[in-house]
Amino acid sequence: MDTLFRLEATIAQRLTASPEESYVAKLHAKGLNKIAQKFGEEATEAVIAALAGDEAELVGEAADVLFHLIVLLAEKGVRLEQVLAELDRREGLSGLAEKASRSE
Numbered sequence: 001m002d003t004l005f006r007l008e009a010t011i012a013q014r015l016t017a018s019p020e021e022s023y024v025a026k027l028h029a030k031g032l033n034k035i036a037q038k039f040g041e042e043a044t045e046a047v048i049a050a051l052a053g054d055e056a057e058l059v060g061e062a063a064d065v066l067f068h069l070i071v072l073l074a075e076k077g078v079r080l081e082q083v084l085a086e087l088d089r090r091e092g093l094s095g096l097a098e099k100a101s102r103s104e
């Protein structure tokens, strides 16, 4: 998890770097539509790797998906922490549902 937070911090720094030197800055310069499109393409490539590739391909594509998702979130000003808090909230809800079904 530290890796994702480190990457998020690096991406936030790079958004305003020179597009010649930074891939993140290049994406930022192209705008939200391009970033969203890249995320969609990477997700599709991960699906293809899962269905037709080997494990190494899936690992590589999954890394691309996570990287482009964090760029998309950064572009929209959404922090990874917010996404993780939402997952924690859902985990809490499913824990409550489990408890409720056990006490029935």
Ligand SMILES: N=c1c2ncn([C@@H]3O[C@H](COP(=O)(O)OP(=O)(O)OP(=O)(O)O)[C@@H](O)[C@H]3O)c2ncn1[C@@H]1O[C@H](COP(=O)(O)O)[C@@H](O)[C@H]1O
Residues within 6 Å of the ligand: 007, 010, 011, 014, 021, 022, 023, 024, 025, 038, 063, 064, 067
């Ligand atoms: N984790 C990544 C990372 N994962 C994937 N990619 C890039 O994502 C791109 C995806 O490949 P594609 O062939 O689909 O895209 P492309 O042809 O390069 O670009 P398009 O013209 O299609 O937009 C490649 O250029 C990869 O290098 C990444 N680029 C950067 N990082 C990390 O992001 C941080 C900031 O990087 P810079 O902004 O380059 O300093 C550093 O810590 C990097 O390690």
